[in-house]
Amino acid sequence: MKKMNMRKKEAIHGLLFVSPWIIGFLVFTLYPICSSLYYSLCDYQVIKEPVFIGLGNYKALFQDKTFLKALSNTVYMVIFGVPITTFIAVAVSIILNNKKLKYTGPFRVIFFIPTLVPTVVACLLWIWVMQPETGIVNRLLGYIGIQGPGWLSSMFWSKPALIIMMVWTCGNAIIIYLAGLQDIPDSLYESAALDGAGFFRQTMSVTIPLLRSTILYNVVTLIIAVFQWFAEPYIMTSGGPDNQTMFYSLYLYQNAFSYFKMGYASAMAWILLLIALAIILVLFKVFRFGESDY
Numbered sequence: 001m002k003k004m005n006m007r008k009k010e011a012i013h014g015l016l017f018v019s020p021w022i023i024g025f026l027v028f029t030l031y032p033i034c035s036s037l038y039y040s041l042c043d044y045q046v047i048k049e050p051v052f053i054g055l056g057n058y059k060a061l062f063q064d065k066t067f068l069k070a071l072s073n074t075v076y077m078v079i080f081g082v083p084i085t086t087f088i089a090v091a092v093s094i095i096l097n098n099k100k101l102k103y104t105g106p107f108r109v110i111f112f113i114p115t116l117v118p119t120v121v122a123c124l125l126w127i128w129v130m131q132p133e134t135g136i137v138n139r140l141l142g143y144i145g146i147q148g149p150g151w152l153s154s155m156f157w158s159k160p161a162l163i164i165m166m167v168w169t170c171g172n173a174i175i176i177y178l179a180g181l182q183d184i185p186d187s188l189y190e191s192a193a194l195d196g197a198g199f200f201r202q203t204m205s206v207t208i209p210l211l212r213s214t215i216l217y218n219v220v221t222l223i224i225a226v227f228q229w230f231a232e233p234y235i236m237t238s239g240g241p242d243n244q245t246m247f248y249s250l251y252l253y254q255n256a257f258s259y260f261k262m263g264y265a266s267a268m269a270w271i272l273l274l275i276a277l278a279i280i281l282v283l284f285k286v287f288r289f290g291e292s293d294y
Helices: 002-039 056-062 066-095 106-117 118-131 136-143 158-168 173-181 186-194 199-210 210-229 231-236 247-259 260-290
Strands: none
Touching: 002 260, 066 106, 066 158, 066 173, 066 210, 066 247, 106 173, 118 158, 118 199, 118 231, 158 186, 158 231, 173 210, 173 231, 186 199, 199 210, 210 260, 247 260
16 A cells, blocks of 8 residues: 555656646647647638638648749759758768868858858848849859849749758768767778778768768658748748749748738648658658668
8 A cells, every 4th residue: 555655646747747747738739739620620810710721721722823822932952952951961961070180170150150140141142242233242253254143032042042052061960970970880981892892882882871861860850841931031032033032931921920811821830741741751761762772
């Protein structure tokens, strides 16, 4: 009986200590999630009572040209921006991890510094850098005889301009890749070298396979970040020109807080969750399938 009483007391004490987190989770996480699911099935405009309309919001979304454009823009960034950023981050980290090179420390700091710049400041900086007439990028292109585009005001170059900015802020990923590279035993590279493998072959047969889990982590987090991309297009282009940089989260924000179509925005949020979940599940299967070869 004494043991039972002691266990009950310990359980009560444990629940008391955990209760702030439980209350916070129920009030600030679980309740908003359940409310969002309910509102996604309603015509809810904040100032009026929600009216249940079933799947009406979901049907309306796929007839909304702006929604489809925002979705295609986001998919564009996932298809092009994520692989380009990942490739550059991996390549830079492999170069910086080369023990034969000197003074790699300062370069690691240089690549990491952009991640410390506040988002608003970074956006204002890139607006200035990509100015058509006075921007540094077009001036440098002018020195080699190339007339630079309007970048952020261009129908074609606005999304590539944002990809360049994405690459500029990949310092966190580089640091994580460097940590993963340092966990790879040098003996594997020595064995590969004895078998006649050069730098490229060592990279493809040793580095990339053993860095697979790190690449998966960074790719997944980058895809999630792209689906949540808001500040950059909001500050730099406001979704223009002609919705070329209207990304998913920006349009969701507009529906929720500019048009007060909260039910519509909630439906967008749940579609975003399903799309992101599907992409991530596919990535996990692809990376697990590749592991069977090694």
